[in-house]
Amino acid sequence: MKRSYVHGYDRRARTRLQDQADAVADLLHSDTSYPAGSTVLEAGCGVGSQTVSLARNSPGARITSVDISAESLAEARSKVEAASLGNVQFRQGDVYALPFEPESFDHVFICFLLEHVPRPLDALAALKKLLRPGGSITVFEGDHGSTYFHPDSAAAHAAIRCQVELQRRGGGNANIGRELYPLLNQAGFQALRVSPRMVYVDSSRPRLVEGFTRKTFTAMIEGVREAAIKAGMIEPAAFDAGIRDLYRTAEDDGVFCYTFFKAFAVKEPMRARR
Amino acid sequence: MKRSYVHGYDRRARTRLQDQADAVADLLHSDTSYPAGSTVLEAGCGVGSQTVSLARNSPGARITSVDISAESLAEARSKVEAASLGNVQFRQGDVYALPFEPESFDHVFICFLLEHVPRPLDALAALKKLLRPGGSITVFEGDHGSTYFHPDSAAAHAAIRCQVELQRRGGGNANIGRELYPLLNQAGFQALRVSPRMVYVDSSRPRLVEGFTRKTFTAMIEGVREAAIKAGMIEPAAFDAGIRDLYRTAEDDGVFCYTFFKAFAVKEPMRARR
Numbered sequence A, B: 001m002k003r004s005y006v007h008g009y010d011r012r013a014r015t016r017l018q019d020q021a022d023a024v025a026d027l028l029h030s031d032t033s034y035p036a037g038s039t040v041l042e043a044g045c046g047v048g049s050q051t052v053s054l055a056r057n058s059p060g061a062r063i064t065s066v067d068i069s070a071e072s073l074a075e076a077r078s079k080v081e082a083a084s085l086g087n088v089q090f091r092q093g094d095v096y097a098l099p100f101e102p103e104s105f106d107h108v109f110i111c112f113l114l115e116h117v118p119r120p121l122d123a124l125a126a127l128k129k130l131l132r133p134g135g136s137i138t139v140f141e142g143d144h145g146s147t148y149f150h151p152d153s154a155a156a157h158a159a160i161r162c163q164v165e166l167q168r169r170g171g172g173n174a175n176i177g178r179e180l181y182p183l184l185n186q187a188g189f190q191a192l193r194v195s196p197r198m199v200y201v202d203s204s205r206p207r208l209v210e211g212f213t214r215k216t217f218t219a220m221i222e223g224v225r226e227a228a229i230k231a232g233m234i235e236p237a238a239f240d241a242g243i244r245d246l247y248r249t250a251e252d253d254g255v256f257c258y259t260f261f262k263a264f265a266v267k268e269p270m271r272a273r274r
Helices: A011-029 A051-057 A070-082 A120-130 A154-169 A176-186 A206-222 A225-230 A236-248 B011-029 B051-057 B070-082 B120-130 B154-169 B176-186 B206-222 B225-230 B236-248
Strands: A039-043 A062-067 A088-092 A105-111 A131-141 A148-150 A190-201 A255-266 B039-043 B062-067 B088-092 B105-111 B131-141 B148-150 B190-201 B255-266
Touching: A011 A051, A011 A190, A011 A255, A039 A051, A039 A120, A051 A062, A051 A070, A062 A070, A070 A088, A105 A120, A120 A131, A120 A176, A131 A176, A148 B176, A154 A206, A154 A225, A154 A236, A176 A190, A176 A255, A176 B148, A176 B255, A190 A206, A190 B190, A190 B255, A206 A236, A206 A255, A225 A236, A255 B176, A255 B190, B011 B051, B011 B190, B011 B255, B039 B051, B039 B120, B051 B062, B051 B070, B062 B070, B070 B088, B105 B120, B120 B131, B120 B176, B131 B176, B154 B206, B154 B225, B154 B236, B176 B190, B176 B255, B190 B206, B206 B236, B206 B255, B225 B236
Parallel strands: A039 A062, A039 A105, A062 A088, A105 A131, B039 B062, B039 B105, B062 B088, B105 B131
Antiparallel strands: A131 A255, A148 A255, A190 A255, B131 B255, B148 B255, B190 B255
């Protein structure tokens, strides 16, 4: 799971991830909860941006949150402790080879994980093995190609493309949201249902202007400035013009649109013997 | 209202418009209805694609549907008669100078109108004059810039851009959906609320694959082939490759996304004298 350019582990990146978690929490968690007594694997929990909401919405479920980074796990753990949640345990591990027995979870939950893994189908296959027959998987991913705005700006789109290309070079896919249906289908999940969750922002929604357009999306693109310039993808002035135009969409007559995708599917239950 | 390239008045275009009306009817009409006794102006009714749903959902309202084209009006009238609806009357007129007294309607309804008019703000101002103080306006428009799909394809985007550019040269704006908030705001409407209506299509939704991806969107882009080639915008082979790639998104592992925008706003009521 390469997160090099995209999600730095510095304080600024952490703040951004938390702003994003707040702004999109409703979109993601409003219809995600697990029954008491069920076991839930959160794969790729990162710094725990979703873990607290997940654990709060399913107080009786036993959640196991894993990530490849010990440092991220430490931060996730302190978030969960600060929220006085007792139903989460943490384990370090790689999504392709997690340290669990097959069929040991009732449910799998992943958020902003597939966008970073070089082999999303293999990751889904590995997670499917850990799921009991009849268990569910919930997947939440963004799609940077779903971004459009007013005023439109070629410079802003060019800056966004830098982020997409850097993520691609890191083995990821920033436009993976639209692919959840074919991916989960190909991985053999059943009863698959994908629902887009569009974030529409105009100045009648100031919390989203600040929390999403400015502090989440534009800050994320701004965060790849040095890497994009160093990689020779863009001239500094062109990149900066793109960022200015993204902030421009947060003004009173601006509009900003972005879509996340949520997928829900089930692992085929064992067939009854005849 | 130039509709030259974009909406031909031949049988095929009429069929397409009806397919589109069926596929998007729920998105548009599910929360549009007017009280008994109220007067509603439908400006730019075209061939009546929305008029029947509008009249059915508001059986007690008195609807006046206008269009600049006598031929379109005749077709709209026969649709309404075939549906045995008695609450619609038709008038011919130009949206900038409609033959009605100021403040003579309780509500205004427009759908796929602003995308075709060269001066959308002037059109909104003209419609606002016809609205009584405290009356409402409902606007529904698409946005071709909201289109993305899987598999992604530069050729498909190039073909779509031909349609957008032809519409622009005709005085319209195929990407106007995202601008509804600033436009209605600038026109001085109050209590403005824009809600996006995304059409998400994967193969678990065969009615949308057929009715929207294939018969509505791709057929519409395909319909500008000759005009785009004649205008020197694109080579025939490149255009055809784009259309093939759009149809490709309608296959089993394909995904297609498009977003309409619905706006609702109110004309400021007269202030009480103090």
